[in-house]
Amino acid sequence: MSGSLHQRCAVLYLLLLTFFTATLTAQNTSAASTFYLPKTETQFSFNLANDSNDVFVYLTSPAYSWVGVGFGHGMKNALMLVVYANAKGDNITASPRIATGHSEPTFSPDVKLDMLPGTGVSDGMFVLKALCRSCRVWPNGFLDADSTAQPMLYAFGPAKNLNSDRPDAPLKRHYNYGTFSMNMREATGKGGVPAPSSQSSGVSSESPLVRDRDSKSLAHAIMGCLAIFVLWPINIILAGFLRNIKIHIGFSTFIMVCLIMSYALGIATSGQYNRSKAFTSPHQIFAFLAILPMTLISVLPMKRIASLKSWIPRLHAPLTSLTLTLLILTGGLGLHLSSSSTPIILTYLAVSILVFSFIALIQLCVRRRGSAYARASTRRRLGDEDEQDYGLAEYWARRKLEGSRSQSQASSNVTWEEEQQRRRPKSQESQSRGVFGGGTMPGPHYMMNMHPGVPVTFK
Template sequence: MMMGSGQRGGFRALVALLLAFFPAFIQAQNPAASTFYLEETETQFSLNLANDSSGDVFIYFASPAYSWVGVGFGDGMKNSLMFVMYPNQKGDNVTISPRTADGHSEPSFTSKPQISLLNGTRVTDDGMFVLRARCSDCRVWQGGFLDAKNTAHPMLYAFGPGNRLQSNDVNAPLHRHIRYGKFTMNMVAATGEGAVPANTTASNGVQMVGGMTRDHDRANLAHAVMGCLALFVFWPLNVIFAGFFRNIKIHVGVSVFIMVFLVSAYGLGISTSSEYNRSKSFTSPHQILAFLTILPILLTALLPVKPVSHIHALLPRIHTPLTTLTFVFLVLTGGLGLHLYAAPTSIILAYTAISLLVFIFNVLLQTCIKRRGSAYARATLRRRLGEEDEQDLVLAQYYANRKLEDERSRSPSAASSEYHQHARSLSGGAGGAAGGSSPPGRGGMFGGGSMPGPQYLLNMHPGVPWRPGA
């Protein structure tokens, strides 16, 4: 069937109309956006800048459910504006927290940007965070601004550790990131009619700056490890050295070693406190008790010093109870530190069990030492009384036994000859002094000389008669 000229003209007009509205339709479905997509983690952050007078910024943010994940505007953490996302209390939706940082430390919540969650914001069944939001008044913030004319705006991203974080609080404490990196984003390409960008796996208007960097919280780890070694390894060893070793220098040396570990742990804890909002002001129970424990630590170290111990006779006696009190304070301080760090429950239970075992071990040892006295105290008391040292007595007995064994190992003839020679020397010496030799039967050991012989001694014992020549 042939189409008339009028029909052909109407058809051309319809096609032209559709072609005119098709780009607008496509743009409405896929608004202007710059997209950052990280294939390693399947993380997408897309940005749309509304070109109207509202100045709104539309965000599509999706990522696997780490404890938290964040993307920010800036070349570094200082003076940057970051959007940090983590699951809510129920775990079925997300909490979005705009934050700023004044350095390389945990960012703090800022209330200036107003974020409205839109339909589609959720935690998916396969554990993905999905955020669809409109941000008002977020192009300028304290210390920085979003440059809509910049084709390579500096950006950064970071991922929290695997620890579970579920909170509705926009001020929720964050663990230090385990991975982070940088990229640039084309803000000109992101500018257009305001709408939430679409889900995609293709980057657009983004240039990566280096690779993803793995981070380590070594200072906090060293702080915990050094404190645990001092309490659970060197402390009970020092109790053993103090009670069962006479050389007091070993106890003193290990005590100094423990002090070095504790001072290092204190220094590391103070240096890392500025990295977290919950510890910047030094008002947490962990920090307060740690500072209070410094006093018994110093007293424990100073009481054994002679000028201090001689002030009063009771001072040396409180050294042992004070060490027990110091140990308890330090263990409680460590437990509060685990709570402050939001450590996993398994770590807290293991710490509690080890603390109880070491405490019981120390108490039993100290009770035993108190009853029998320390080896050093016993040795000191013997020296004051002028008695021989226990070790000297053992050595003397050892040499006496050796001499006796040597005498017994000789031949009987040699021993008998030596014995009679010794006897004749005794009797001969006495007879020589009298001026003559002794008669037979009256010399040697059977009398003679100036000393009474065994005959006289036998007569002194009733019931044992003596006969001459017997």
């Protein structure tokens, strides 16, 4: 009987201990709304403290170049918390930013974000535990604590690590992005960092993960490289080895159109990034400098301008080389501005050296022998036969040769004296008139005569 009583007391003690432990755990657990993305094992949870304006944040995600979560319908006027690896790669940098449009968000020093213990990089995952003291209201936006469907957004940068201690470090365009909405009432309660979870709670709607495509930047790079590395060398060959200058002019116009399109796309892309919005980067400065020689190349060959001074046409070749050099430097600086990888930059450098050397060799050959158009113009000015009519001239030369051969065959029976008489110049005939002996030159029968022109009879 006593043994049974002891067993009952032990069971009751365990039940009471379990009850009090669960009660304490429930009291210590903060209210939170959680968004969980199974595809990337990304969790974003936050808690609204009911006794203050503080917002507690918990974020864990794979270590892409950067990961961002924001409050807002879209990027415009949205407050975003962006996380990326620090310079050493052993911790994270958390940067509160505000976006002014569909562009890179700008660091906001007015938003105070305190990093809490447990923040860092663990097993290739970013872990952020933070207290945001100014996250409920920001310029042109606020967090509605009574909303049951607060619009939210998130984005992932490319796989390349950023590694920076700067809160305003430049970001590459996001690789994927998505949206969802959360219940703010469910997230309101006792203040504290939410616990890790692999289940969504308080999420009322969610859009699928979208793959982003930066078509403008890609088209900007393709148009520029096409004009510099493909069309430009072809145009140099056309200018040096074709007599028809109109082909060179038409091809140059096409190159100019490609460059104008590349410039327009580059200007449209510049507004998407903080590092290029002010148009003060070396890439943009060199691009604007290249406009001057390009304009001179287009204007100076005009007849009215080229005829003003004799040295104006000679500026075309050096201006072409200067423009090409500036455009190649502009492209290389553009790769640096866009944070391109080292293999892409080295490939661009190798192609640039190859194309520049090829063009320099072609220009050297043309300079030594002269362009086909210049040689044709010189021949026309001197009245020489033009290469365009070379085939026709060769045809008439053959006809003339055939005619001379037929005449030689027809006159094969003419005597030697008659042939000499026929070939004698008219000037000699006029001089021989009035000379004694009838003006006849000594023939073969008078070779022994000491007085040429006097007939002698041999018996």
